[in-house]
Amino acid sequence: MSTYEADKPEWVHDAIKSVCEQSYADFTFLIIVDGSVPAATTAMLLAFAQRDSRIIVAQNSHNIGLAASMNLAIEWAVTQLGIDYFFRMDADDACLPERLEKQVAFLDGHSEVDILGTGLTEVNESGDPVGARVMPASHHIIVRMLPRRCTVNHPTVAIRMKVFHDGFRYDAKRLNTQDYFLWIDLAAQGYQFRNLREKLLRFRRVNDFYKRRGLTKSLNEFKARFIAMRKLHRYSVLNTFYALAVLGLRLMPARVVKWAYKFDRILLEKIVKH
Template sequence: MSMKNSVSALMCYYNGEKPENLNLALESLVNQTQQPEEVILVRDGPVKDELSEVVASYSERFNNFKHILIENNSGHGKARERGLAECSFELVAICDSDDICHPERIETQRAIFFKDPKVSVVSSNLAEFKNSIDNIVSIKSLPENDADLKRLIKWKCPINQPSVMFRLHDVNSVGGYVHWYNNEDYYLWIRMAAKGFKFHNTPKPLVYFRTDENVFERRGGWKYFVSELKIQKLMLSAGLSNFGVFTVSVVVRFIVQVVLTNRLRMRFYEVFLREKGEISK
């Protein structure tokens, strides 16, 4: 495998992660049809012994395994920044410590970069599950091609962060992930879109995303709404949106994120922003 198509898989974890979830996440990388050339695991602060035991059991199962230790919990954003600084290869696959990669994730996404050198960011649809991947409750889907993803950006985030793989140089060229409450990824894709970098989304879900009521709790409240409002203002000032879209988007976000209860918010996502479906394992 040439260096330019080699992949660094980056995963961060902290003390609040469940050992069984971290185990499944790491096992899904072991079981790839094409393993990443390196796996970088960032420990964000002290963790319980059970998590350390899971990590130790995988340290010899990858060809190139780096375990980065951060002494005090710094937050996921800073932990990810530290991990990106340790990546050796051009392609970086972001992996969450409570999600599960489809066995063909690395192979499928790597092939897209190999086929089209102009592509900078690749994500996939997500198979959302509760408790077990045998219980897929919905599919979070996005358009496939760059033009449609760019049109979508003024309405919502055009990339599924849990399944993203990108060219590290391109991401770094716009400043990488920059703190923006619960929207670091959205802010990054906006800056990359403004610079003309090419996006792609794979229709086949390549990540099983663990979901529950807490996921939708984090997508509500005044603080989250204000963060989203600032994002919409940014796109309006950058010419990526217009006043009509801005007004509709802000009104809908206020209703969903501030007015609705968490249960109703979850129902809104299920009815309007998700599809029913399943994928082969």
């Protein structure tokens, strides 16, 4: 997990607490402080680390972004013995108590699976549930749909360390959508994906959620869709139309994006075959 200046200390506290209270206890929790953060956040992180020996706090001298911070965590992890899986989460989210246990059990029992995501519950700034995001479960459908959407919820993912020992990393040049590009590269190389339908993470959806995607993120997603079509050999009229339609939708007013987002969640939960 990485945290930076804009993260609310109380949300960071809840995120860390949710990991420390996991039913699966055999883990190392690396928290990367990405640049300067409020003194209260620093004091809280150090207090957690002092109380729990599983927590390691690392400090970046300046803000380098999520992808670069995760790559630093990966570089550290590949040098450690006994680390089998790499788990992700964000500093404003919270894991359900059984998240690690269920994902570890699944990966232990399915050696063919390399990347495992889960469903998530979306909560507002007050922590109240406001939605959900459940992705397709099977590898076939996850990959088939990649030219149209990012089919793994990034904050829920567990990745087998073999992926990183093979040399794969996030693209640190990208300030957003890094996970989407990584999934495309891994799918093209034959790595196996799965999603658990259980909602094992509470994902924070803040008030500006529908506004903050911006033109850069929208263009990156647009580019990723065409890269996915090329690398996965899935050029089609439907996939091309979808990429163009979503780009147009992203540029519309926030209230239109909000309506489309809710409709999309209904499609994922009720209509798309898993």
